[in-house]
Amino acid sequence: MLKHRLFLLLMLVLPLPVQAAFTVFACEPEWAALATEIGQSHVKVITATTAQQDPHAIQARPSLIAGLRKADLLICTGAGLETGWLPLLQRRANNPAVQNGQPGYVEVASVVPMLDRPASLDRVHGDVHAQGNPHIQTDPRNFIPAARLLSERLQQLDAENAEAYRNNHAAFDERWRKAIVDWQQRAAPLQGMPVVVQHRSWVYLLHWLGLERVATLEKKPGLPPSSADLSALLAQLQQQPARAILRAAYQNEQAARWLSERSDIPVVELPYTVGGNAESGNLFGLFDDTITRLLTVQP
């Protein structure tokens, strides 16, 4: 009896759900920005993380569970980046549309050539990712297959607006390819420039622009450097100088600053993803600004 009464009460109290548009739940801001480019006004985008947050270390907060419950499509990097929270969200969101293997689950890493695949899997090496380095959004070329995949899935799941998605994608693809050519021309002087990186989150950027990584602050991925590590690094950099220390907004600045003060190598804070700074409000701004900041320390 009590159960029945409670249920009736709940039915009265609950607000009625309003499903306005096709809802996209994006794990990271770059995929939210991509969904906005392809979906425009036909999609409502929920972003799970901001540029100031470490996508490895998000908690499965109640707001995220509620967000995923209403999603028609889930777009994430994959490749183990969200292992600490996404599987739990998927299981607790009670939403069949966004489970692994469904068309509503878009894993970008599945269509992008992965770098840094570890030859051996052992946690002695820190927080390693079996499928390769998941920080794929620092190479704009990876957005080409990502956009294609997202557009296909949007067309499949929201057939009513398929035409719009197809057109938006074609327009984005054209603009994006032109922009890449432009960025590559601007970044030509950076070819071969030696840099220090904080975490191995810049592998794709380095690969794209031909920058040379001479050292990594985090000796083991995901574990903060010890003072002994930093001293060794300082000694190494005196032998083998670098032009810049690259750091993302969400990463701890202490180690980078310590090293910069002692080695006279400037810290370049890159946006890392959409919203990482004031200039990177969308995908185009993200790479415009990244190149601009890198050019300030060009040889």
Next chain:
Amino acid sequence: MNFKMVVLTAVMLAEPVVCLAGEASEIERIKQELETLRQSYQQHIEALETRIEMLENQQAGESPAALVEAPLVEAPAAEPAMVAQDRPNAFNPQIGVVLVGGVSSYSSDRDQGIPGYMTGDEAGPPSEGFSLGESELNMQASIDDKFYGNFTLAVADEDGGTEVELEEAWFQTLALPYGLAVRGGRFFSGIGYRNQFHRHADDFVDRSLPYRVFLDTQYIDDGVQLTWLAPTDQFLEFGAEWLRGEGFPASGAGDNGKGAWTLFARTGNDVGVSHSWQAGLSWLSADANDRSSGDENESDHFTGDIDIAIADLVWKWAPGGNPNQRNFKLETAWFWQNQDGVFTPYDEDGLSYDEDQTGWYVNGIYQFRPQWHIGLRASGLDADSPGSAFDGTSLDTDGHDPRIYSAMVDWSPSEYSRLRLQYDLDESAPKTVDRLYLQYIMSLGAHGAHRY
């Protein structure tokens, strides 16, 4: 193509022979065949020419497509081939082992129990000295596109023997519509905030007093659970369970093995980007049939109904929503319990018993730098006297309200290992005991995501 050339040559060679035969109709037929062959060749050659032209155009790199996508092709070459090998165990579930153990020292080794309260086997402090806690073996995986499965064994040493306890064995639906999910098997009941956590995910060595006394640290039972997640912006979840009624505080699988049910609701949200919270209300109603409590050798027994209500709140703070550097968690709960039935003290006659008891705890955990946490906790129990008939029994509180105050610091070199030092000022019995613990929690293999 080569084959056709041979045929063509053979036909041409054959022609004069045919002519000699002087059969005009035959010549006509062969001429037609030749024409057909010639046409077919022409088509092939044209198609090939078109393809060559296309390929040449692409190589010239006139389109931005060629400029942009060509370098992508290089990338996969760098991968070591071994990762892609097909392994026979590729479909195995993720397997994780958690090793928990430590060493403790107490200012008094006399086990006084918690006078005034019926307690299960797990309610007391860990045994003094070196001891293994529960070593946990967990396996989980998607069963198919409709179900998910989870299996956890807890192995612990008890009274000189090694006991294997089936802690969890459940499946859960993945594909029900309308925000519904069903879980079946043995699972941690959805009541309370802390109840669904594995012990290795706790912030303290021991659980708070109300969890220890009212739920024997954790209410685990067999049955089914239905949850419904409302399609609202604010997280709003409702759940109900129908259970066997075997795990403490239930006992004896009453009502033909359907001796307990629960209801729970939780809600939560973010406040700005740095704060988030979750609040819950839970209800547990259980039958106890001849449930033993207190001293193992001279145990008391209880038969009757138990109702438990829990209200809890968790508040978390992480600057900018990034918990990596610093974060804070406040966790609190209030418990109410009514037990109504017959209490039979050891070696005595049954007494009619009906009493309300309450409990509470509050704790704060602060990560002040990466890898380091400190935490403080207070927990307590309160009960009225059940009456003079209970004087001298284990339900006689003797006017004492149990309290435990704890302080801990832990260090996690990585997310898979943790060392913890904890001090308890234990006033759960009239004589205060100091307890000092050093605990390790080590996680091997796959480690699933932790709950909020």
